Amino acid sequence: MTPLIFAFKLLIGVPVALVLALSAIWYIWESDNAVLYDSFAQKMFSGLENYGLLAIPLFMLTGEMMNEGGMTRRLINAARVFVGGFRGGLAYINLLANMFMAAIIGSANAQISVMARAMTPEMEKEGYDKGFAAAITAAGGLLAPVIPPSMLFVIFGVLAQVPIGEMFLAGILPGLLLVAAFAVVIFSIGVFQGFPQGRWFTRAEALSALLYCLPAMLIPTAIIGGILFGIATPTESAAIASLIAFLVGWLVYGELDPRALFGLFKRTAVNASTIIFMIAAANVFGWVIIYEAVPQKLAALLSTITSDPFLFLLIVNLVLLVVGMLIDGIAAVILFTPILLPIAMNDFGISPYQFGVVICLNLVLGLLTPPVGVGLYIASSMSGAKPGTILRSLWPFLIAVAVVLVLLSRYPAITTSLI
Template sequence: MTALVFLALLLIGLPVGLILCLAALAYIVQSGNPLLLDSYPLKMFTSLDNFGLLAIPLFILIGELMNAAGITTQLVRLAAACVGALRGGLAYINLLANMMVASILGSATAQIAMMAKVMVPEMEKAGYDRAFATGLTAFGGLLGPIIPPSIVFVVYAVLAQVAVSDMLMAGILPGLLLTLLFVLTVAVLGWRQGFPAGQGLPWRDRLAALRTALPMLLIPAAVIGMILGGYGSPTEAAAVGALLAALVGIFHTRSLRLRDLPGILLRTGLSSALVLFLVAGAGVFSWVLIFGQVPQMAAGWIQDVATTPMAFMLLVLVVLLLVGTVIDGIPGLIMVVPILLPIATDVYGIHPLHFGVVVSVNLILGLLSPPVGVGLFVAASVAGVSPLRVVAVTLPFYAVACAALVVLALVPWFSLALLP
């Protein structure tokens, strides 16, 4: 009954957080146990009673302040100064700027929408196909939830009860790996298709771009440095990052005005409430799953199919890629982690941080996977092109991302090398 209620509500199109809450209620009604109903609100509350979750609204606030302060445009200019002279320079600029923005924003869909507005028109003016520019921007946005700070990683850390700082550190090498592979893909495509030659800048202009962008680069440097150096928790680092973003916007770019702050805080509150409601719904949903011994039943079935950790990871890749095509990253994470994590750690001995990186990247890649591909639709909508054309011209990037996902799944070193 619970599964039918869940699927029916999903098909109707209700918000995933509400679906999780109603599916949990359906199980309680089916079980006929009134004590479960008494504990229902308590479980929702205790799911949010975690200091690490405070990092989520602060990371969202950093992104909102960055947008209002015009920091994105300055980072694009810095990327142009670094790699603009190469053949296919704007394509490299797109990826490099996405990596810089990812180290501040941490949200794939927000980053894709923002960068599509900035980069697609510029690339089209330079002679690039509009659909290719849109798809490249979408895949560059894939870096957002991987390179820290990452809201997806914070949510996973809370669900898996691991240190948020360790989870964020685990995403650094995978994010750099994806960036490198995308750069190599641009190089190959540029050589084969004859991308437009870039325009180099004099060293004086390059240094000027660096001086202008340096205060903005202090934001991710401070956030990541505090986390890696052990000088503060991710929540405290995010608070410092938000303060720096506000100061840069007010005194450096002078694009952020005090009268903008109420609107920024309102948008931050609404976005944070959406994510935290998902976490609360996940708390009660996970609780009824454990009460109904769903993880144990799933473990029995999976052990019959996958006899080794490698086989288990490959099975997870296939299943989650399908889940990610129809469900966004954080809701998908909230649904699958309570079921799969105990199996991964207890049955197959997989490190929870390694599993978290693979699951998160897997679900994020689903944002760019047909038939739904929310990220592709966001980019195509902003750029005004057909999503089917975007899919067709960016298949090489999708293939490279899938290959990187397999490497991350089978080689734990990328996820665990930087951990203390």
């Protein structure tokens, strides 16, 4: 009965955190196990007793301060220095700027919102189709869950009980591979459509753009450098990055008013509390799953289908692709990690880092695919292009992501070689 109640609540649109908590309560009531009732609150709060969870609001705060402090414009100008003169240069600028932003924001929705507002009008002025401009921006948002810092990696690391810093390292090569795949798509489309010729900056313009961007680049340097060289934990790096974002936006660029901090803190607290409550509810739900030995039963079923880790990951990819179209990526990671990770590790010998990168990238695809497609509608509202128009230009990028997912599933070294 509990699975039916769970599915029904999801279908009628009950918030995922409440679905998880209420399903666990229903199971406890159905099993008539008083011991489980006594442990419910303890299990819920124990899900939050993890130092790594502090990284979530801190990374969110960094992104808010960066948006408020005018760093986005400087990063776009810096991207122009490197790729602005190529044919279709503004499309490559969009991609490269998205890569810079991914190393700061860590949230696909936030990144799509910021970049669609900044880049689509500029591309339209230079003769690009509005739908294509919005599609590149939306596809670039998929870099946020892979290139560190990634909010999904923080959540997966907490649930999987693996070091978050190592999860970040696991995402570097896949992120660069995804950037390369998107660049190939842009080049291929440009050959057929005849993109406009870009303009290289003069030496003085290039030096000026790079100089003004240097303070903003301190943020990803602090985050990734601190983790790579063992100077700071991911949580400490997030705290340092938020402080740098505040000081740069206020003292260097002069665009961040300290009086705006209360509003930034409030938005961060509201957004972070939603995710953290989901994690607390998922801890109780995961406890019920383990109590019922669901992973073991599912593993036994899957072992009758295949014993090949690659084929197992392909099956998982196909299933989660459908799930991601219906459920928010963060909620899906919280929901499926406790079920699928033990099977991947214990029955198929798959590294948790490889598995984490694959499912996080897979589930975030749902942001851009109907019927939910939150990222698609964000790109539409910020750019003024219709969702259908964006989707028609987006499919080559989605195919590129699928190819990258297959490569990540087939070759674990792409995710584990830097760890």
